[in-house]
Amino acid sequence: SQQGEEDPQALSIQEGENATMNCSYKTSINNLQWYRQNSGRGLVHLILIRSNEREKHSGRLRVTLDTSKKSSSLLITASRAADTASYFCATGGDGLAFGKGNQVVVIP
């Protein structure tokens, strides 16, 4: 199965700063999705970007997709303490395959 893979980052930032995390994958995809997981909880879907799209916005989230480099990035602008979570990318093709996640800590 396909495998999204985030850069294995544990990111710690101050409230108000921007947070950027990356994801790379190995095979062709139909779409790429980003999810958030708060500690001890299930995943929450954030945004889906299709393979023919290059950028997508949702509130403070900005996702880019570069299919030539097989990579995606998630930018959270003006971070808040409530953004503290793990963030997973998932590649959609024949099913959905999740990466290992990036842990983001936003310090108030």
Next chain:
Amino acid sequence: DGGITQSPKYLFRKEGQNVTLSCEQNLNHDAMYWYRQDPGQGLRLIYYSQIVNDFQKGDIAEGYSVSREKKESFPLTVTSAQKNPTAFYLCASSILWQGNQPQHFGDGTRLSIL
């Protein structure tokens, strides 16, 4: 409110015992999934079901079994054959079984060995 309910939140298994994790959804979704999450490993697919009375093995199905007798329910049994069952188990659903569908998750069951 529509959503996915997993129970129990915490579960303990004795040696040689089978245990069943419950997953119920009221989203009217056709597809349902079970994932296992270990620290630093991300999510690994155990089983999925595209429709009632049908299910398929995922990447790590050995030692697990499922049933899909009702659209709303997709219970997972962790059998005694699963030698390392300690993990966080997540159930999810989507409207259809396709990689372009967002998945909705329950809040998980944490299974530990006694």
